[in-house]
Amino acid sequence: MESNEIIREQIFEIINNQIRSNNPPETDQTLKRLKKLGYNDTDARKLIGQCLSFEIFNLLKYQKPFDLSRYISNLKKLPQEPNND
Numbered sequence: 001m002e003s004n005e006i007i008r009e010q011i012f013e014i015i016n017n018q019i020r021s022n023n024p025p026e027t028d029q030t031l032k033r034l035k036k037l038g039y040n041d042t043d044a045r046k047l048i049g050q051c052l053s054f055e056i057f058n059l060l061k062y063q064k065p066f067d068l069s070r071y072i073s074n075l076k077k078l079p080q081e082p083n084n085d
Helices: 003-021 025-036 041-062 068-077
Strands: none
Touching: 003 025, 003 041, 025 041, 025 068, 041 068
């Protein structure tokens, strides 16, 4: 298994955990919204994964804490790419 595939599986597992625990609820809301826009389940989860990966990158690269407010803001902007706003 390639490392990118392993990372994608881990990101999807985090997303699944967020949906199961409804924490934050915006993850499930975003998944449903994206599916209504015509994205299939996998593509919608990949978009959500971009927001999650953005936060993980900032955590690892800059030693900054996970910014839940920014994560939620980026989820709400999907399918637009995540950013630092």
